[in-house]
Amino acid sequence: MMKKQDLAATMVRVFLGMAFLIHGSTKFQNGIENTVGFFESLGLPGFFAYAVAFIELIGGIAMIAGFGTRIVGFLFSLILIGAIVKVKISAGFLGNGQMAGYELDLALLVLSIYLVITNRSAYAVENVYHAQKN
16 A cells, blocks of 8 residues: 555656656757757857756656656756756746746755655656565
């Protein structure tokens, strides 16, 4: 029988994975060149756009499956910190009427950190390895 904590952690993991998978796939579907240009307009190297999109896409799939949850959660945290500091902080917590604030990014950051510091969630691929090991 699944404990409430296991169910909650699984829900967080799957939601976070879906959110990042959608963001990553959108970057490629809308033309990664647009994202490269945006990154460069922020003073960041254009290749960061590829790295972020790849982490979001592949990391999203891995997170949904429950594979490498802690590592992917850490990578998501780095992306979110970068987004908050480089893009969203100037708009404030709720936004400024022209741009969304950093409230969603902060919420996703907290969820990512939660998955980095907590044990594996139920229904995760990584549990198969740990079950066989024990």
